[in-house]
Amino acid sequence: MENKKKVALITGAGGYIGGECAVTLAKEGCAVAVCDINEATVTKTVCRIEENGGTAKGYVMDVTDSKSVDAVVEKIVKDFGRLDISIHVAGGSARVAGPNARYLPLIEQEDYVIDKVLKINLYGAFWVSRAAARVMVKQGEGGRILNFSSLVAYNGLRCCTDYAASKGGVISMTKALAKELGEYGITVNAVAPGVVERPDVPETEYTFKSNFLGKKCLAEDVANLVEFLSSDKARFITGQTYVIDGGRGLAMKASD
Numbered sequence: 655m656e657n658k659k660k661v662a663l664i665t666g667a668g669g670y671i672g673g674e675c676a677v678t679l680a681k682e683g684c685a686v687a688v689c690d691i692n693e694a695t696v697t698k699t700v701c702r703i704e705e706n707g708g709t710a711k712g713y714v715m716d717v718t719d720s721k722s723v724d725a726v727v728e729k730i731v732k733d734f735g736r737l738d739i740s741i742h743v744a745g746g747s748a749r750v751a752g753p754n755a756r757y758l759p760l761i762e763q764e765d766y767v768i769d770k771v772l773k774i775n776l777y778g779a780f781w782v783s784r785a786a787a788r789v790m791v792k793q794g795e796g797g798r799i800l801n802f803s804s805l806v807a808y809n810g811l812r813c814c815t816d817y818a819a820s821k822g823g824v825i826s827m828t829k830a831l832a833k834e835l836g837e838y839g840i841t842v843n844a845v846a847p848g849v850v851e852r853p854d855v856p857e858t859e860y861t862f863k864s865n866f867l868g869k870k871c872l873a874e875d876v877a878n879l880v881e882f883l884s885s886d887k888a889r890f891i892t893g894q895t896y897v898i899d900g901g902r903g904l905a906m907k908a909s910d
């Protein structure tokens with residue numbers, strides 16, 4: 655796939671980290687299929703890429719619905735002629751279940767919240783990985799599949815058992831799929847961010863204190879890792895999950 659313009663599909667590309675990944679890959683010369691359930695934010699990311707002189711097209715995709723995923727992936731291949739990179743950023747914790755969903759201990763949590771969190775984070779990674787892998791295998795030129803996990807998958811988090819389990823599932827799925835797709839030259843990896851700064855979340859001291867570098871993790875930091883893992887330079891890396899947290903996961907309660 656060295657000399658052709660690569661085509662990258664990114665889910666959650668209307669969101670904060672996904673948007674940054676889309677802009678970064680477009681700057682690297684990829685044509686980007688910007689996918690998200692939120693049409694307005696899809697348009698925003700496509701505009702950001704086009705303003706920078708990049709190539710992008712927007713698609714409304716619900717990652718919890720395998721039929722929606724299959725139909726959009728088919729459309730992307732029709733529009734761009736190929737698919738080389740598939741990055742699955744769509745996800746989130748309890749708030750993805752709706753305005754009334756709350757972070758609660760498991761013994762108090764409601765069925766629909768657990769259901770939705772697992773469907774978006776874990777099933778979403780399944781449906782998009784499967785659809786993308788089918789195209790890449792048929793294409794016969796290798797490819798890159800990249801899932802989004804979280805530091806919470808390793809360390810757990812109170813009132814987020816659903817999120818922790820879904821992101822842990824993503825790590826296991828990444829390993830198993832890497833074994834299945836290696837013979838086709840398709841690598842499968844995951845990234846696991848700690849706390850990433852968001853413009854819509856009020857700045858708290860906690861953001862700085864939560865890692866050993868004393869700096870905020872920006873969406874660009876995550877996008878840079880995603881760019882590397884999506885590139886030819888990462889051709890020998892597969893089945894791995896990369897934590898990007900400024901060392902936050904090294905901390906032990908009440909002592910460093």
Ligand SMILES: NC(=O)c1ccc[n+]([C@@H]2O[C@H](COP(=O)([O-])OP(=O)(O)OC[C@H]3O[C@@H](n4cnc5c(N)ncnc54)[C@H](O)[C@@H]3O)[C@@H](O)[C@H]2O)c1
Nearest residue numbers: 666668669670671691716717743744745746804847849850
């Ligand atoms: N922000 C952090 O601190 C952090 C830390 C660890 C992991 N992560 C992971 O990184 C990813 C991106 O996080 P973010 O902070 O950019 O969140 P975000 O809310 O800005 O982006 C998530 C995007 O997913 C989209 N989405 C939600 N449901 C969808 C569905 N059913 N189908 C398609 N798209 C859907 C949303 O519309 C949104 O644009 C998530 O998987 C999240 O779990 C984030």
